[in-house]
Amino acid sequence: MHKNRLVGFIIAIVVGIAAGLIYGWVINPAGVKNTSLESLRDDYKADYVLMVAESYASDSNLPGAVERLEALSNSDAITAVQQALITAQQMGYSNIELQYMAVLEKAIAAMGQE
Amino acid sequence: MNEKRGSLHLLTGAVIGILIGLLVSLVLLPIQYTDTEPYSLKESDRAVYREVIARAYLVEADTMRALARLALLQDANPGGALVEQAQTLLASGEKELEARALALLAAAVNQPVMVITPLAVVLPSANPEVTTTTTAPALKTTITPTEILATRTPAATITPRPTFTPQPTQGAPYDLLEQSTICDPEIKEPLIQIFVVDAAGNPVPGVKVEISQPNGGAETFYTGLYPEISLGYADYTMTQGMTYNLRVGEAGQLVLNLSIPACEDKEGKDYPGSIRLDYQQPK
Numbered sequence: 001m002h003k004n005r006l007v008g009f010i011i012a013i014v015v016g017i018a019a020g021l022i023y024g025w026v027i028n029p030a031g032v033k034n035t036s037l038e039s040l041r042d043d044y045k046a047d048y049v050l051m052v053a054e055s056y057a058s059d060s061n062l063p064g065a066v067e068r069l070e071a072l073s074n075s076d077a078i079t080a081v082q083q084a085l086i087t088a089q090q091m092g093y094s095n096i097e098l099q100y101m102a103v104l105e106k107a108i109a110a111m112g113q114e
Numbered sequence: 115m116n117e118k119r120g121s122l123h124l125l126t127g128a129v130i131g132i133l134i135g136l137l138v139s140l141v142l143l144p145i146q147y148t149d150t151e152p153y154s155l156k157e158s159d160r161a162v163y164r165e166v167i168a169r170a171y172l173v174e175a176d177t178m179r180a181l182a183r184l185a186l187l188q189d190a191n192p193g194g195a196l197v198e199q200a201q202t203l204l205a206s207g208e209k210e211l212e213a214r215a216l217a218l219l220a221a222a223v224n225q226p227v228m229v230i231t232p233l234a235v236v237l238p239s240a241n242p243e244v245t246t247t248t249t250a251p252a253l254k255t256t257i258t259p260t261e262i263l264a265t266r267t268p269a270a271t272i273t274p275r276p277t278f279t280p281q282p283t284q285g286a287p288y289d290l291l292e293q294s295t296i297c298d299p300e301i302k303e304p305l306i307q308i309f310v311v312d313a314a315g316n317p318v319p320g321v322k323v324e325i326s327q328p329n330g331g332a333e334t335f336y337t338g339l340y341p342e343i344s345l346g347y348a349d350y351t352m353t354q355g356m357t358y359n360l361r362v363g364e365a366g367q368l369v370l371n372l373s374i375p376a377c378e379d380k381e382g383k384d385y386p387g388s389i390r391l392d393y394q395q396p397k
Contacts, residue, residue, distance in 0.1 A: 005123055012127025013134070020135015030144040034156040037163070041149040047183070048163070051170035057235040058173045059211070068166060071159065 037071045042087045045072055049084035050093070053100040062107055069108075078112065081105040153188040160187055161199055168196070168215035175232035177222045184219070196220035197339050204335055214320055214336050221319035221338040221345045228345075230320070287365045288321070288393040296388040297377035303351045304374040304386040310337050310346040310362060313397040317346030321393075324361045325350055328371075354386065362393050 024030070040048070049069065056065040066077045073080035085101050093101075139145075147154070152163055164187065171180040189195045200216035203209045222228045288310055296307070310321045319338025326332035337348040352358065358372040369391065377387035 009123045009127040012124045013131035016128040016131015016133075017135040017138075018131075019128075020132045020137075021139045022135075023132075024136055024139020025145055030140050032147050032150055032154040035147055035150040035154045035159075036156065037159045039146075039148050039150045040155075041151065044152060044186070048166060051166045051183075054173040054235070055166070055169040058233040060236065068162065071162060 038074060040072070042083070043091060045080070046084040046087035046091065046093070048072060049081055049101060049104075050088065050097055053081075053104040056104050056107070057100055062111060065104060066108060066111070078105065078108050081108060152186040155187070160189075163187060164196060164199055164216065164219075165209075165212050168219045169212060171219050171222070172211075172215045172230070172233045173235055175230050177226055177228055177230075180219055180222060181226060184223070193220045193223035193341060196223065197341075200336075200339060210334060214322065217336045217338045218320040221341055224341040225345060228319070287367070287396075288363045289396055290362075290367060290369060290391060291394050292390075292392045293369070294390045294392075295375040295377075296390050297375075298388070299377075299379055299385060301388050304354075305388040306350045306352060306358065306360065306372060307388060307390045308337065308348045308350075308360075308362060308393065309344060309390070310348075310393045311395070313395045315394070317344045318395070319345040321346070321348075321363055323348050323350075326359050328357060328359065352386075352389075360391070362391070366393070 037045075037048070049072070052065050052068050056062065069077035069080045073083065081101060081104055085098065085105065088098055088101060152160075155163060164184070167180055167183045170183075171177070174180070184192050184196075187195075196216045197220045200213045200220065203213040203216070218230060222230075296305075306325070308323055310318045312318050317337075319336075319341070321337045322334060323336065324332060324334050333350070335348055335350065337346050340347050340349070350358075350360075352372070352374050354374055356373065360369045360372060361367070372389055375387040375389060376384050378384055
């Protein structure tokens with residue numbers, strides 16, 4: 001009898017955990033908040049990279065640009081710029097804007113080879 | 115009685131399980147989102163995003179585009195958030211350029227027609243290898259044109275580039291028109307109040323003000339952090355017994371030996387006054 005009660009208690013806990021998980025992950029998940037730059041949609045990321053590239057064009061501060069880009073792509077600045085270039089081309093960014101981003105990509109690649 | 119106890123242990127188990135489930139799903143391992151928008155960013159990343167917008171604003175000098183980008187964060191008080199961030203940066207003594215950019219952008223929030231001169235940039239080469247890293251297969255597999263067009267946001271609107279000129283915003287010096295003592299008991303702290311206007315008499319935000327003490331130590335701040343007073347306004351709180359030297363703009367004249375003036379109230383008691391300095395760009 002005592003064993004049956006223990007088994008029932010454990011089963012109840014498991015069922016309760018399952019119900020709690022379903023509620024929190026499916027029925028009523030936590031709102032979209034406290035997200036990171038890495039989770040931004042690709043078009044926002046492309047615009048972000050453009051802004052960083054324009055700043056780099058004015059101050060030539062490559063470490064600063066890399067630091068800002070690493071927040072976008074799991075500490076991989078070059079991937080962030082390359083992905084942004086793809087998105088930017090598809091979205092019809094102007095030639096000068098693509099050039100800014102390409103110059104930044106080239107500078108980061110050169111830094112990586114040193 | 116025994117039957118009641120039997121159902122109670124099941125109920126207790128279920129409640130404990132639900133609490134554990136909710137704790138895990140809502141707090142410890144909440145659902146992870148992708149393809150999010152800037153308004154959902156955590157505060158530290160929002161600050162980075164603002165900083166990047168402000169820096170780009172200095173280069174593009176495109177106020178409407180900067181404001182559209184800023185709107186993506188959906189701050190309740192965008193100007194206030196920018197000012198607060200600028201003051202935090204100034205207080206930390208780091209990222210002077212970023213602080214100035216944030217102050218300028220805060221001024222633009224309050225005065226969208228504001229025009230600034232873009233920073234000089236190193237223009238990209240005429241024929242960069244833009245397509246070397248963006249292969250056709252990658253384009254097809256990662257992003258389709260329809261997806262992008264459907265999600266295009268105001269932030270990514272392509273606007274004509276400004277004409278880049280080599281002059282920075284603060285190139286011209288400012289002349290000290292008037293220095294006056296303010297005796298107002300309502301002013302709680304002894305301030306150096308600085309008002310900067312251009313040749314046409316319009317307030318100028320983002321002007322650098324350097325203040326130093328003869329025995330060492332210097333601080334830098336910018337006009338425009340208090341747009342509710344004036345876009346060309348800045349102030350500094352003086353300390354009793356200290357003297358200050360002050361310069362407005364990059365090449366402005368140095369004003370020496372500023373200190374708290376003594377004022378007298380109606381009952382003959384002394385109280386610390388403030389100093390007002392009016393600057394104007396020469397015509």
